[in-house]
Amino acid sequence: MAISTDTKRGRALGRTASRRATEVVVRALVFACGWLAIVILAAIAVFLLTNGLRSIDEVGLGTMLTGTSWYPTSNNAQFGFLPLILGSLFVTGVALVVSVPVGVGAAVYLSEFAGRGFKEVAKSVVEFMAAVPSVVYGLIGVAVLIPWVRTTFQLDSGMTALTGGIVLGVMSIPTVLSISEDALHAVPESLRQASLALGNTRWQTTYKVVVPAASSGIFAAVMLGLGRAIGETMAVLMLTGNAAVMPTGVFESVRTMTGTIAAEMGEVVRKGLHYSALFSVGLVLFAMTFAINLAADLVLERQRKRWRR
Amino acid sequence: MNRVQRARFAEKVAKTVLGLMAVIVLVTAAAVFIYIVSKGYRAISWEFLTTRPLKLGREGGIGPAIGGTLWLVSLTAFFTLPIGILAGVYLSEYAPRNMLTRSIRLAITNMAGVPSIVYGLFGLAMFVMLANFKVSALSGALTLACMTLPVVITVTEEALRQVPQDLRHASLALGSTKWRTIRKVVLPASMPGIVTGSILGLARAAGETAPILFTAAVFMSPQLPRSPLDRVMALPYHIYAEVTSVPNWSENLIWGTALVLVAGISIVSVAAGVWRSIQRRKIRW
Numbered sequence: 118m119a120i121s122t123d124t125k126r127g128r129a130l131g132r133t134a135s136r137r138a139t140e141v142v143v144r145a146l147v148f149a150c151g152w153l154a155i156v157i158l159a160a161i162a163v164f165l166l167t168n169g170l171r172s173i174d175e176v177g178l179g180t181m182l183t184g185t186s187w188y189p190t191s192n193n194a195q196f197g198f199l200p201l202i203l204g205s206l207f208v209t210g211v212a213l214v215v216s217v218p219v220g221v222g223a224a225v226y227l228s229e230f231a232g233r234g235f236k237e238v239a240k241s242v243v244e245f246m247a248a249v250p251s252v253v254y255g256l257i258g259v260a261v262l263i264p265w266v267r268t269t270f271q272l273d274s275g276m277t278a279l280t281g282g283i284v285l286g287v288m289s290i291p292t293v294l295s296i297s298e299d300a301l302h303a304v305p306e307s308l309r310q311a312s313l314a315l316g317n318t319r320w321q322t323t324y325k326v327v328v329p330a331a332s333s334g335i336f337a338a339v340m341l342g343l344g345r346a347i348g349e350t351m352a353v354l355m356l357t358g359n360a361a362v363m364p365t366g367v368f369e370s371v372r373t374m375t376g377t378i379a380a381e382m383g384e385v386v387r388k389g390l391h392y393s394a395l396f397s398v399g400l401v402l403f404a405m406t407f408a409i410n411l412a413a414d415l416v417l418e419r420q421r422k423r424w425r426r
Numbered sequence: 427m428n429r430v431q432r433a434r435f436a437e438k439v440a441k442t443v444l445g446l447m448a449v450i451v452l453v454t455a456a457a458v459f460i461y462i463v464s465k466g467y468r469a470i471s472w473e474f475l476t477t478r479p480l481k482l483g484r485e486g487g488i489g490p491a492i493g494g495t496l497w498l499v500s501l502t503a504f505f506t507l508p509i510g511i512l513a514g515v516y517l518s519e520y521a522p523r524n525m526l527t528r529s530i531r532l533a534i535t536n537m538a539g540v541p542s543i544v545y546g547l548f549g550l551a552m553f554v555m556l557a558n559f560k561v562s563a564l565s566g567a568l569t570l571a572c573m574t575l576p577v578v579i580t581v582t583e584e585a586l587r588q589v590p591q592d593l594r595h596a597s598l599a600l601g602s603t604k605w606r607t608i609r610k611v612v613l614p615a616s617m618p619g620i621v622t623g624s625i626l627g628l629a630r631a632a633g634e635t636a637p638i639l640f641t642a643a644v645f646m647s648p649q650l651p652r653s654p655l656d657r658v659m660a661l662p663y664h665i666y667a668e669v670t671s672v673p674n675w676s677e678n679l680i681w682g683t684a685l686v687l688v689a690g691i692s693i694v695s696v697a698a699g700v701w702r703s704i705q706r707r708k709i710r711w
């Protein structure tokens with residue numbers, strides 16, 4: 118009897134020990150995976166920097182950032198990022214003009230005026246819009262928007278900053294809409310009721326109380342839409358015509374930072390100067406989107422703290 | 427007009443204008459959907475889905491591209507799911523409330539905002555060149571895995587947080603260790619949310635072009651890759667390459683390709699959503 122109890126206890130102890138060991142191993146593994154996000158983000162920055170180093174050394178970061186001509190393949194190669202940065206900004210500007218009024222307006226309607234059924238339908242529709250791949254938006258732009266822009270504005274070519282911007286705007290609507298709606302939804306119901314009880318109409322409540330209360334969240338939504346638009350590649354590559362010159366208006370062909378990387382990386386000599394310059398373009402793009410996302414995140418965090426219930 | 431009338435009028439105008447914005451969104455989405463279907467359905471046939479492209483894709487099918495995309499997505503899932511789920515477990519179950527955790531969260535939201543082409547550059551430098559996996563399905567999948575990681579982490583953390591503390595306490599009180607509690611109680615209870623969220627993330631990855639441009643994609647390949655170290659055709663890349671570099675590309679076939687891609691993503695996403703709501707009904711706390 119005594120022996121068998123001891124054996125049982127011994128086995129139980131062995132099991133406990135092995136479970137403790139598992140616990141330690143799993144803990145280490147879970148911690149490693151948890152920290153991996155920081156590692157990957159840092160690795161992206163490091164790889165962009167080390168691969169771009171040659172161009173930063175030979176051309177100089179200041180020269181590249183302020184240079185106005187991008188002739189990467191000529192004998193006297195010029196690596197000025199300004200036409201590309203401006204190209205991205207032009208396209209993104211058009212995209213914001215499309216996505217902000219529509220996205221924020223629709224979000225306010227859905228959150229403050231729409232019935233439940235309409236809301237449900239709209240939610241699935243927005244999910245569908247977000248799920249359509251950018252290359253398919255690009256294809257639709259090629260088939261529909263390029264001819265439309267050419268004939269409507271009587272241009273020689275329909276591949277312009279405007280064309281890319283409109284499609285990009287449509288693509289960023291889901292981002293702007295859903296984050297704005299979250300922000301509006303987070304405003305406590307009691308605020309609305311207090312305003313309505315004072316005799317305000319729904320619309321007065323909306324623009325005097327609800328929208329100001331959600332303003333930082335809506336701002337963050339616009340920022341994230343901007344970040345998404347500036348980083349988009351395939352649609353702009355297919356629609357803007359990719360002329361690497363200093364843009365002067367939205368009716369001209371422009372070449373964005375993303376489009377430049379995508380179009381040229383396939384043909385460059387690995388580890389060459391041009392290759393390195395494209396990584397530097399990537400670094401600039403990364404820095405811009407990083408700053409935008411960081412700002413949006415801080416704003417959202419503040420909003421969350423404000424309405425924490 | 428007196429004040430009340432003015433307020434009523436403003437109410438009407440505002441409601442109409444805002445409603446119009448919502449309608450614009452719905453109409454745009456409907457137009458996109460109808461356009462893709464109406465342009466693409468004629469191309470769809472068994473032959474189109476299974477045979478290889480001929481004459482630079484102007485004729486024939488897209489079998490290798492469908493297969494290549496499935497390869498990429500499966501490999502991506504293989505890398506991203508275990509790591510992403512464990513990272514979600516860390517944030518929900520293990521992470522202390524301190525600056526490090528805060529910076530991890532910040533890193534995750536920021537990863538989600540990194541442009542896809544930048545992931546492409548990273549994949550080129552890290553997996554194609556440094557790790558020397560060459561341009562291959564493996565390099566592309568690892569790149570896509572980095573990109574989908576924030577999605578998997580976020581949905582896992584959210585799903586785990588939905589599980590009531592009582593269940594954890596009950597399991598711990600019975601003498602379970604923390605990991606056993608997570609493995610036997612918390613993870614099974616949150617599986618519907620994790621699986622569905624991850625599938626949505628992977629479906630998005632299937633439609634990405636920029637990350638695989640210089641890490642995995644090949645314009646033409648007569649057959650499916652035999653190993654992860656082969657280059658692959660992929661549906662989104664096929665559309666891009668045809669439209670931009672093949673003169674007189676076949677509209678019919680490319681819209682068919684777009685329809686296959688969009689329908690595939692939509693069907694998988696909807697199925698995942700339906701499955702989740704069925705599973706949710708089974709679990710009650």
